[in-house]
Amino acid sequence: MSTRSKTSSTELLYIGGIGFMFEVNPSLKHNLISPDVLASFDGVKESEEVTEDCAFPLPISNTNLRQSIFQYIREEWTVCSDGIFRKCPKVKCRIEHNSNSKSAIFHIDKTLVYENIAGIVSL
Structure with a gap:
């Protein structure tokens, strides 16, 4: 069941x-995010501005923009987008939607890799 x-x-x-x-999806219990979103920030130096040109750079060592955007919380069991119950890493980050900014918690769902969406959120 998805x-x-x-x-x-x-x-x-x-x-x-x-x-x-x-x-x-307003009926969703937990927010899900693809690991592809986190990978978008790999290799971007924290002192640099994130632009369209550097959104998907090659990995560069000793960068920490990803760590400053996504705060790792712990691993936790959740239902993934394919309906299967799995243990997934849980992260916290700031999101902006309709000019409103808020803190959100996501479970990293590997089943969302290569999907047409970056994640599923209850908003």
Whole structure:
């Protein structure tokens, strides 16, 4: 049984100044995020501005922009986007949606890799 709802929509959410398309599902218990979103910030030096040109750079050692945007909390069991119960890393970050900024907690869902969405959020 998938966590995807027929009443869901797709919305643009900003993380670290970059827009990502998320499925909005109000019935979702936990927010899910693809590891691809976190990988988007690998290799970007914290002192540099994140732009479209450097959103998907090659990895560079000794960078910590990803760590400053995503705060690792712990691993926790959750239902992934494919409906299977798994132990996933849990992270916290600031998101912006419709000009409102707030802190959000996400479970990193590896089943979202190569999907057309960056994650599923309950907003």
